[in-house]
Amino acid sequence: MNIKSLLLGSAAALAVVSGAQAADAIVAAEPEPVEYVRVCDAYGTGYFYIPGTETCLKIEGYIRFQVDVGPDESGPSSWDAFTRGQVQFTAKSDTEYGPLTGVIVLQANADNATFQDTILDSAYLDIAGFRAGLFYSWWDDGLSGETDDIGSPVTLHNSIRYQYESGDFYAGISVDELEDSPFYNGETPNNVGVAVGLGGKAGAFSYQVTAGYDTDNEAGAVRAMGTVAVGPGTFGLAAVWASDPGAYYNAAEWAIAAEYAIQATDKLKITPGAQWYGNYGVVNGATDADFGSDDAWKVGLTVDYQITDNFYAKATVNYLDGDDIDDVTTGYFRLQRAF
Template sequence: MNIKMILMSSAAALAAISSAQAADAIVAAEPEPVEYVRVCDAYGSGYFYIPGTETCLKISGYIRFQVNVSPNAGGASDWDAVTRGQLQFTAKSDTEYGPLTGVIVLQTNADNASSQVAKLDSAYIDIAGIRAGLFYSWWDDGLSGETDDIGSKVTLHNSIRYQYEADNFYAGISVDELEDGYYSAGEQPNNVGVAIGIGGKAGVFSYQVTAGYDTDNEEGAVRAMGTVAIGPGTLGLAGVYSSGPNSYYQAAEWAVAAEYAIKATDKLKITPAAQYYGNYGIVAGDFNDNNDAWKVGLTVDYQIVDNFYAKATVNYLDPDQGNDVTSGFFRLQRAF
């Protein structure tokens, strides 16, 4: 056999082997397309669809640094620096009853590196005006400054409520568990409360009326607030009355507060305010008769850049029976 025949035979053998291998070749599967995050604009800015679902999710929160100043603010010291981080997850989806909303708020407060408190700040379900879970009551609301004291000491409750809402009006009723609210000596913290809230806007005027009845203490409170745009700012007025110490209001038998929030520039707001208390404080389970008190303060808010704010406040409290107290804080907060 000559060289030419050997080469031709070898070529034929290689071709046969290649054909056999080609017949048995493994073809790689095409990768499945990736579902990228889609913007959900049905509920406002910041929402996106959770991949593979029709549920829209928004992640927001803030980082806060604050220095508090008051007698014994930090134990033996008259000042104390604290830091807070908060995350809020809001999920929404359409249903035949309207949007189904779920909210979870996680918060961590750090007095220092070795002393930190993490908590569930809110968690609730909301649909068709019904809200159930852990959330802040209407008694958490107040005027825009940091001087007024017209709300509950504790405003975060496990509650169920119904709230009707129109364009410029709302009205609702809630049943609140008041386990960590006010209770008389010898009683157990097992209170239940019923609260109502009514509010709305009419042109430049806004208003809110809130009432609550503490079934365990058998006492109640009612509060009215209103604001109106006047000149370069907004005038705010509020009044509250409590039939006796209870979880909804216990600072005094009655109080009135006023402030004027001046819009000095697009970024600067200056708010002087004052409050007067009648029968201030609690003695032997009842309000302290003939112990009135007054309070004055100033709050300054400044927007440094978008989503970055500074706030400073100073307040002076002078009760008839007791020592006067000066307190305040300075805060930096970055929201997202």
């Protein structure tokens, strides 16, 4: 009886074990393959492939703290501080027409804890020399210091342009929507402007010529600018002329600006500058806009210092005086970390 019970128990145990072995085995799931970010060196440093695509992306920007100084800078106060954060996304990919580029620049400014704004600073596409979207015009360019006043009062437009580039030379034409530019003689927003630009380098000399015509204000402007390496620095000279006050230039009928950017050390640059305005200011802007009949002049000094890699300080002070205006001194101090 004991032997029989033992045999029956052993048989049952073997059947249970056999059934367990016959059941589906528990198999651990294979881990998902990880696609690591790959460096893209086809368009310069800082680009990487967006995983799963052949599009290269670069992310860069800066953080800025600045204190502006001048009469009534913030209400009755003569100074005002603000902070800015900016980030730029640049995407590039190869096509049969050449690189296709898309750029988005987001900018946030904070004058204080409650008065803040976030804006789209630029957003455009670029392919085969054609660019369309929101971007800065050639009139945004200037000399390297902070004294010259030779650009448009508003330089960011919804535009479409074509720019030809070959080596150290470029030339292009742009059609600009001048919706938030100055308006005179009873004109209203949403007029059109046409700008052309050309420039390049020849050895130590660089040059740029820019012109624009504001169709509603019927005002044209042209500017020539050049720089050349001289001694320990770079000498810059610019001249601008406008037929009437308009969107492309409205500070004076004509102006000449000069500066000398002295590279004192690898980290320190000192730039004195000066500008002369002929027929300064705008009179009768609402009815029959014209430039004034008085002259003005401006002098200033800008100091740039690289504290360490990607961390910079800048300070500038400028003095403006004229025949029929009160003299004014303005300036700012800035700290900026780029990435």
